[in-house]
Amino acid sequence: MDLKTARLYYEDPYQTEFQARVLERAEGGLCLYLDRTLFYPESGGQPCDRGWINGTPVREVLEDGERIAHWMEHPVQAELVSGRVAWERRFDHMQQHTGQHLLSAVLLGLYGAQTVGFHIGAEVTSIDLRLASLSPEQAARAEAQANELIYKNLPVRTHWEEAAAEGLRRATAREGPLRIVTIEGVDRTACGGTHVRATGEVGVILIRRLDRAHGGVRVEFVSGERARRRARADYEALSEIARALSAPLEQTPRLVAEQIKAWEASERARRKLALELAERRGRELYDATVPDSTGVRCAFHRLGAGTVDEELRALAQSFARQPGAVFLAAIRQPPSLLLAVSADSGLNAGAVVKEALGQVGGRGGGNPRMAQGGAPSPEDLEAALEQMARLIPALASGLASR
Numbered sequence: 001m002d003l004k005t006a007r008l009y010y011e012d013p014y015q016t017e018f019q020a021r022v023l024e025r026a027e028g029g030l031c032l033y034l035d036r037t038l039f040y041p042e043s044g045g046q047p048c049d050r051g052w053i054n055g056t057p058v059r060e061v062l063e064d065g066e067r068i069a070h071w072m073e074h075p076v077q078a079e080l081v082s083g084r085v086a087w088e089r090r091f092d093h094m095q096q097h098t099g100q101h102l103l104s105a106v107l108l109g110l111y112g113a114q115t116v117g118f119h120i121g122a123e124v125t126s127i128d129l130r131l132a133s134l135s136p137e138q139a140a141r142a143e144a145q146a147n148e149l150i151y152k153n154l155p156v157r158t159h160w161e162e163a164a165a166e167g168l169r170r171a172t173a174r175e176g177p178l179r180i181v182t183i184e185g186v187d188r189t190a191c192g193g194t195h196v197r198a199t200g201e202v203g204v205i206l207i208r209r210l211d212r213a214h215g216g217v218r219v220e221f222v223s224g225e226r227a228r229r230r231a232r233a234d235y236e237a238l239s240e241i242a243r244a245l246s247a248p249l250e251q252t253p254r255l256v257a258e259q260i261k262a263w264e265a266s267e268r269a270r271r272k273l274a275l276e277l278a279e280r281r282g283r284e285l286y287d288a289t290v291p292d293s294t295g296v297r298c299a300f301h302r303l304g305a306g307t308v309d310e311e312l313r314a315l316a317q318s319f320a321r322q323p324g325a326v327f328l329a330a331i332r333q334p335p336s337l338l339l340a341v342s343a344d345s346g347l348n349a350g351a352v353v354k355e356a357l358g359q360v361g362g363r364g365g366g367n368p369r370m371a372q373g374g375a376p377s378p379e380d381l382e383a384a385l386e387q388m389a390r391l392i393p394a395l396a397s398g399l400a401s402r
Contacts (some may be wrong), residue, residue, distance in 0.1 A: 005068040006036035009049075010158070010179065013040075013094060013194040016051075016085045022078070023067075029075030033067050038085050041068050045118035046093055046193045051085040054078055090194065095224030096125045098156060098183075098195045099202045102146045103127065103221060105169060105187035107134075110142055115170065116216065124208055124220045134210055134217045143207045143221075153200035154184045165190065206230060271310065278311045282318025286325060296345065297322070298392070301329040308338045308372050316340035316370060326392055328385075335362075335381035339388070340370040347392065356387040 048061035117128030320340035364373015
């Protein structure tokens with residue numbers, strides 16, 4: 001028995017329905033091996049097709065040697081089956097894959113950028129380039145040239161050649177006959193994916209993002225219907241921003257930049273005032289705190305939730321800048337604390353915090369004047385505070401009695 005699966009999508013990727021015979025089944029009929037199929041298996045950066053076999057959804061299609069495994073939503077027990085490929089997904093992949101060939105060929109021609117990776121994702125398609133950098137201006141030029149090739153509606157043809165095929169955009173180590181995809185006058189590549197018949201069917205290519213990846217450049221883009229949907233979503237988002245600013249769409253980039261600049265200036269002013277206020281509060285708190293018998297003033301703040309931020313540190317530093325001062329803040333969530341001590345206190349804030357938190361499995365540290373850290377849980381924080389309460393009064397008292 002010939003256990004190979006004839007790949008009908010090689011012959012006509014536009015065909016969506018077929019009849020086949022089940023060669024073998026596994027997992028109680030959840031996995032089918034057919035004598036022929038139109039379902040493209042996940043391979044070479046292109047996701048698999050989806051669809052139905054005898055009305056049952058096909059959830060995954062995978063390569064298995066020279067066979068193709070069709071993983072079903074429910075068991076299928078028939079010996080002769082009818083298959084139907086989900087056309088919208090198939091055509092989307094055809095547009096993305098052909099768009100990738102165009103864009104890769106253009107990037108190679110313009111910048112000598114060899115494509116070393118390719119992936120069709122659920123939202124975007126990406127190609128990885130062997131290239132040190134690619135500027136937005138260079139990407140825009142490549143996008144424009146690729147779209148010019150789309151408008152020319154160039155034929156896209158596939159045929160088989162021996163492994164010694166020459167003139168390929170990217171060399172291949174695959175042995176045996178090669179399936180060559182040719183875009184007339186533009187690209188010639190060994191590829192087993194599904195493609196459109198002419199570049200015009202790609203519709204449009206829209207580059208979305210440039211990023212660093214694997215020591216080179218990753219280009220994320222969309223083609224065809226994806227590009228139309230993405231452009232519509234972008235337009236609606238920008239229109240909403242324009243309405244919020246009561247401005248024409250074309251003026252929104254400038255107005256948003258101005259708003260951000262104004263917000264940043266306002267935030268800088270707010271932070272400056274907040275720190276000045278914290279400084280003043282620290283001095284007032286010190287004046288209002290009654291010294292103990294040794295002359296040391298201890299302030300203890302509890303917070304239910306929060307962070308050790310700039311304002312809390314400024315408050316602590318202002319308090320501890322005065323003579324004979326100890327400031328301790330404890331935050332329950334996340335479990336953390338801050339300790340600040342005056343220069344004449346005889347205490348080493350970093351050492352005290354490290355020791356107290358270390359005994360409960362926490363971590364902390366800092367310098368002799370101020371330190372902070374965290375505990376594994378609120379209960380561990382309380383245990384650390386008890387340890388600090390034993391250490392600090394004794395050390396402060398010992399210093400004051402000298």
